[in-house]
Each structure stands twice: as structure tokens, then as C-alpha cells.
Amino acid sequence: MQGGLEKNLPKRAIVLDAAALILGFTEIEDAVAVTSSKVLEEARDRDARYRALAAREGGLIKVIEPEPAYVSEVREVARRLGEIELSDADVSVIALALQLSRQGWDTCILTSDYSIQNLASRLGLMVKPILHKGIRRMISWEVYCGACGWSGDGKPGNPCPKCGHALKRRPRRESG
């Protein structure tokens, strides 16, 4: 396992979200598994205490906090795409991957979350979906009214400008 080749391998990092942690993705060859402390907290809340902590204590997963500049950048892109349901932990996963990628790491996010996949794709980050197949194309959200059919610029939950019903959102259909 040890040899002179090792130093020539690219630096590879797999960034885990809470679902990946809970599922116990710790056996990753030729790559460093990393996550943020917010993800660990979220995993603990979902009662993955054993795996998350065991992995961390075993040194299998490195906990790295993304720098604030990357967090801001991800939040800004999320806002523009209407990805308003991302948790702090989700944002930290993407920010961490963005940071490592800019620092020259070959980076991949392991996640089951569509919003994370969508945003990561927009940022040019590699994503490995777990539990289900990845999104076929990138999603933009469209805000619409389920009562009168209005759609346009608005915020989900706000009243429809035509009829006052609460607005919802759906993936925008892209041609092709």
C-alpha cells in the first residue's frame, strides 16, 4: 500500500453530507473523507451518533470548517437559484467542496439531496448521488399559484398577486 507512487496521486477529497455520514460511507479508497461540524451535528440529531462519532474518532473523517467567504458565495448562488430550503449543514457541505476544489483538491460531494446536487452542479462541483439516481439536468425553480395558475417572480409562501393564495414552487421545465 505504501510506495513512491502515492505522492504523485492527486489530492482527492470526498465531502460527506449528513445522509452519507449516517449511511456510514467511511471506506473510501484513495481519498480523504471530510465533513463540517454542522453536518456532524445534523447527523447526531438524526441519531447517527454511533457511526459519525466512531468514524471521527477513528480518524476516518476529517472535520473541516469552510471559510466564511465560500459560505457566502454558496449562499449567494443558492439565493439566485431559489434554493431556499438548504440548511446550514447543506450549505457548509457545498462551501467545503468549493473551497477544497479551489485549493487544488479533486473533490466530490456524496449526498442524497437534490438541492445540494443542483447547487453543486451549478458551481461546477462533482457530485456522487447516493440512494437514488442523480438529477438528469439542473433544476431552476418556478414560483406559481396552485389556485389560479399565475407564475412569475415571487416567494413561496407569499400571497399570489392575482388571487391571494399562498404561492408554491416547482422545478421549471426546461426545453429539450
Ligand SMILES: [Zn+2]
Ligand atoms: Zn393565484
